[in-house]
Amino acid sequence: MTDIASEVLIERLAAWGVDTVFGLPGDGINGIMEGLRRHTDRVRFVLVHHEEAAAFMATAHAKATGRIGVCLATSGPGGIHLLNGLYDAKLDHQPVLAITGMQETSVLGTGYQQEVHLDRLYADLAEYNLVVDNPAQLPGVVDLAIRTAYARRGVAHLCLPNDVQVAPADADPYQHVAPARPPATAPVYLPAPGMPRPEDLEAAARVLNAGERVAILAGAGALHAREEVLAVADVLGAPVIKTLPGKAVIPDDSPYAVGGIGLLGTRPGEDLVDDCDTLFMVGTNFPYTKHLPEPGKVRVVQIEADPTRAGVRMPTQVPMIGDAKEGLAALLPLLRRKNDRGHLEKYRRAMDRWRADMAALESPDRDPIAPQYLMGCVDRAAADDAILTCDSGTIATWAARHWTIRGDRRFYLSGNLATMAPxxxxxxxxxxxxxxxxxxxxxxxxxxxxxxAEFLTAAQHRLPIKVVINNNNALGQILWEQMVLGYPEHGVRFAEPASDFSAWARSCGAYGRKVKAPGDVEEAVRQALAHDGPALVDVDVNPNEPPMPGKVGHDQAIKFAEAFLRGQPHRAAIATTLFKDKISQLGR
Structure with missing residues (x-):
């Protein structure tokens, strides 16, 4: 059997350690599918039901493993469908390779069926973006694409026309001045940015040692540096704020943890931002600047892997370039222990009160079911090394506040893109x-x-994932955003009755259960987690439960009131829920 160019592609993926490709076939990639078929012993193909999901899966693979994620889609509409998931990778700085097809080179430019020039479409998206015109370009461009994705922490794109995919692997139909085939170089896994410069470490230590009320803001870039973050926090007596993508940096029950900031944050976290005199940003480029200290009021030290992102959000006295783990380890010997722990103790007490307030909202006695209670049941029943994935919306608020990082638990969601559906x-x-x-x-x-439809994918692959649906029969986050802007809600609630997704789960041959009564929630969650296979629990929760910010600003309160006065159609139910929330907290 003659080797085809697509086999060279797959062989190079395998050489780079790629063992899984997520995708959906089509006539624009049949040659690549044949390459995968010939190498099923080296690279597994995971068939999905929508290309957007394939791109999300590739992004998730990169986030969870640190290794490049790979997705595959056909020409035209298939490649278009990848875009949302690939932008998730781009904005969260994850190495992903997208492979797409294209019509035969002889018909390009003629308006052929599904002729979409995906390289042009991906111009804003991809760090490496190439249409492969000649089999001789392989395998060298595969190496370049993967190396670029790793080095620039982003998306690479290779587009192979149909005739190139199935051409003989050694074909080279053109004359060349340069050598015809770029050599396949041994895969080189680029190291982390490494150690900051010694002079930057010394400058950072001077600023941090001089601070009296130091706060640490840790993000996803510090997920691998838990011990170092905790050690620095201990020496500096510094409370640690965590961004949502960095929620698993340190345990939530740590005496240094004060939760997050922003709309999904905690009151202690928000108070700390206004109270600190020195901010140490570790592995984060937190974009919501209105939740950061006022420029000029604090001194800022930052350790950031990418030089282009250092000092972007705030005036920064010491922007260090390097890996969070290595940088913190090198910084520790230069720091002086702060014996006055009053600053830290203040926020420990504040977090004790906050945790008690959050626990009070997890009441099983509230009807309709409180989403905080649902998340609390999941939190209590899940394993200490469980991985929680989350969508964007109000559910991110409940997960941020009621999913407890302990042991080796992890937490993943779409960070900067904040898209629905991942x-x-x-x-x-x-x-x-x-x-x-x-x-x-x-x-x-x-x-x-x-x-x-991807729940069917899980069932067909016999993956024992557990899905818990917080069903408020609405686009809950948009509902509350409209109110904060002072607009009565419009177009954000689905028609009654609420969907029963458990029926879909059962039709897929999986465990499915619908829950409407508070007394059934805990049992249903535990049964789903214990089920040997994919399981789904669809829980009807209170649609009028507000995802209140940790600290409500004056302008937010005014806008909220204006929405009520201008005819909020559900104001009675919302007011009742707010009243019950406050009673729960006061009655603890």
Whole structure:
């Protein structure tokens, strides 16, 4: 059997350690599918039901493993469908390779069926972006694409026309001045940015040692540096704020943890931002600047892997370039221990009060079911090394505040893109990557409905993922955003009755249960987690439960009131829920 060019592509992927490709076939990639078929012993193909999900899965694979994620789609509409998931990778700085097809080179430019020049479409998206015109370009351009994705922490794109895919692997139809075939170089896994410069470490130590009220803001770039973050926090007596993508940097019950900032943050976290005199940003480029200290009021030290992102959000006295783990380890000997722990103790007490307030909202006695209670049941029942994936929306608020990082738990969601629908495909990819771990997708009804066909993917691949649907029969986050802007809600609630997604789960041959009564929630969650296979619990929760910010600003309160006065159609139910929330907290 004659080797074809697509086999060279697959062989180079395998040489780089790629063992899984997520995708959906089409006539624009039949040659690549044949290459995969000939190498099933080296690279597994995971068939999905929508290309967007394939891109989310590739992104999730990269987030969870640190290794490049790969997705595959056909020409035209298939490649277009990848875009949302690939932008998730781009904005969260994850190495992903997208492989797409294209019409035969002889018909390009003629308006042929499904002729979409995906390289042009991907121009804003991809760090490496190439249409392969000649089999002789392989395997060298595969190496370049993967190396670029790793080095620039982003998306690479290779587009192979149909005739190139099936051409003989050694074909070279053109005359060349340069050598015809770029050599295949041994895969080189580029190291982390490494150690900051000694002079930057010394400058950082001077600023941090001089601070009296130091705060640490840790992000996803510090997920691998838990021990170092805790050690620095201890020496500096510094409370640690965590961004949402960095939620698993340190345990939530740590005496240094004060939760997050922003709309999904905690009151102690927000207070600390206004109270600190020195901010140490570790592995984060937190974009919501209105939740950061006022420029000029604090001194800032930052350790950042990418030089282009250092000092972007705030005036920064010491922008260090390097890896969080290595940088913190080198910084520690230069720091002086702060014996006055008053600053730290103040926020420990504040977090004790906050945790008690959050626990009070997890009441099983509230009807309709409180989403905080649902998340609390998942939190208590899940394993200490469970992986939770989450969609964007109000569910991210409940997960941020009621999913407790302890042991080796992990937490993943779409960070900077904040798109709907990745929770389910993320869970599928992570269950593939970690078959022995408990993987739970905590999703809303709106996000689940977008890519619900992927639950069938999980069932067909016999993946024991668990899906918990926070079903408020609405686009809950948009509802509350409209109110904060002073607008009565419009177009954000689905028609009654609420969907029953458990029926879909059962039709897929999986465990499915619908829950409407508070007394059934805990049992249903535990049964789903114990089920030997994919399971889904669809829980009807209170649609009028507000995802209140940790600290409500004056302008937000005014806008909220204006929405009520201007005819908020559900103001009575919302007011009742707010009253019950406050009673729960006062009655603890």
């Amino acid at each position: 929770g389910l495909p993320y869970a599928i990819a992570m269950q593939h990557a970690f078959p022995g771990r408990q993987v739970i997708a905590f999703v809303g009804d709106g996000g689940f409905a977008m890519l619900m």
